[in-house]
Amino acid sequence: MVKDIIVENVSKTYDSDRGPVEAVKNFSMEVEKGDFVAIVGPSGCGKTTLLWGLTGLHPFTSGKAIILDKIVDKPRQSVGIVFQQANLLPWRNLIQNIYFPLEIMGKNIKEYKSKIQDLIKSVGLDGFENHHPRELSGGMQQRASIIRALSFDPQILLMDEPFGALDAYTRDEMDTLILELWEKTQKTIVFVTHRIEEAVYLANKVYVMTARPGTNSAIFNIDLPRPRPEGITMEMRYFNIVAEIKRKIVEDVEKQKKEGKYKSQAYSTIT
Ligand SMILES: Nc1ncnc2c1ncn2[C@@H]1O[C@H](COP(=O)(O)OP(=O)(O)OP(=O)(O)O)[C@@H](O)[C@H]1O
Ligand SMILES: [Mg+2]
CATH class of the missing domain: 3.40.50.300 (P-loop containing nucleotide triphosphate hydrolases)
Known part of the structure; x- marks a missing residue:
């Protein structure tokens, strides 16, 4: 193994x-x-x-x-990390928050988009991409933070x-x-x-x-x-x-x- x-x-x-x-x-x-x-x-x-x-x-x-x-x-x-608090950036909408690590790493977001969209769908966040954190429940924010941690496919x-x-x-x-x-x-x-x-x-x-x-x-x-x-x-x-x-x-x-x-x-x- x-x-x-x-x-x-x-x-x-x-x-x-x-x-x-x-x-x-x-x-x-x-x-x-x-x-x-x-x-x-x-x-x-x-x-x-x-x-x-x-x-x-x-x-x-x-x-x-x-x-x-x-x-x-x-x-x-x-390695991706998820904490107790979602720690989303309040001025960014959901998809911008999810792309954030890719931006920091200087990645070409296009290459990750379809996989991320698939993950967003599988956690039931599709349709909320343009919502800001304040418009999302705690559970939705935490789901977003999990997808953010997975965005660069660790x-x-x-x-x-x-x-x-x-x-x-x-x-x-x-x-x-x-x-x-x-x-x-x-x-x-x-x-x-x-x-x-x-x-x-x-x-x-x-x-x-x-x-x-x-x-x-x-x-x-x-x-x-x-x-x-x-x-x-x-x-x-x-x-x-x-x-x-x-x-x-x-x-x-x-x-x-x-x-x-x-x-x-x-x-x-x-x-
Ligand atoms: N920066 C720090 N400086 C000094 N002591 C610290 C620091 N960070 C943590 N500790 C101490 O180290 C010990 C372990 O802390 P840690 O947060 O890793 O435990 P934990 O198991 O995650 O606790 P919890 O169940 O509360 O989440 C604790 O006694 C804590 O007070
Ligand atoms: Mg702890």
């Missing part, structure tokens, strides 16, 4: 006014081409730090990450709690949508979320991080059918996996507390 992403013992320590903050410690991960991997862990455990490290924008303090056979040392066209999509700011109903809709998009485009997706339910519904593999400093706790292979059958999230086999992962996180936190190593202030994972 081709490994699109190899993460070897990466650590990240921030310098802050209150001294060094060890955010991630010796985290390792491997992601196969076309796989859908989720990363979960207690609040503040270093999920965003890890993902930013993979973008090449914020280097790790030690360890190494390899994406598509290249050491991650700068942002590359092979093989890898890194997503950091992309639906965290949306209401529960829209979030579920977006989860279904991202699976459809994944099945259609065959991208390799790394999806960070604090919602275990979402991770189990979406991913083939769930990496659990411990509380800060985030390190490897466990890997769960999600043995649920593809495409996900309708109503799977109401089924016992789904609940059982969710419960197993939640139990593991609680166990980790209890262990860290016992050893006096638990550093997260907020612990909102088990909801």
Whole structure:
């Protein structure tokens, strides 16, 4: 199997006014081409730090990450990123927002147009190309930001709690949508979320991080059918996996507390 992403013992320590903050410690991960991997862990455990490290924008303090056979040392066209907030430019309409990365990269937009139009259609945004962000719902804005991330056709999509700011109903809709998009485009997706339910519904593999400093706790292979059958999230086999992962996180936190190593202030994972 081709490994699109190899993460070897990466650590990240921030310098802050209150001294060094060890955010991630010796985290390792491997992601196969076309796989859908989720990363979960207690609040503040270093999920965003890890993902930013993979973008090449914020280097790790030690360890190494390899994406598509290249050491991650700068942002590359092979990686698209989606954040919790859509961050669309308010003065640009939807299609201008989607073309924005291509403009920055100096690409010939004509070459990407038909693929982008196809993606716009598949997420139900056709007809809204000339709308400005303020005229779009939160879910529509986030759909636009996903298409923006895919505009230059990266093989890898890194997503950091992309639906965290949306209401529960829209979030579920977006989860279904991202699976459809994944099945259609065959991208390799790394999806960070604090919602275990979402991770189990979406991913083939769930990496659990411990509380800060985030390190490897466990890997769960999600043995649920593809495409996900309708109503799977109401089924016992789904609940059982969710419960197993939640139990593991609680166990980790209890262990860290016992050893006096638990550093997260907020612990909102088990909801
Ligand atoms: N620039 C920074 N300077 C100092 N400390 C930081 C910085 N960025 C993050 N941290 C700290 O590093 C730790 C990990 O932060 P990070 O945002 O990666 O966690 P997270 O798992 O994404 O959290 P959340 O669940 O809230 O999204 C936290 O304790 C945070 O306070
Ligand atoms: Mg985060």
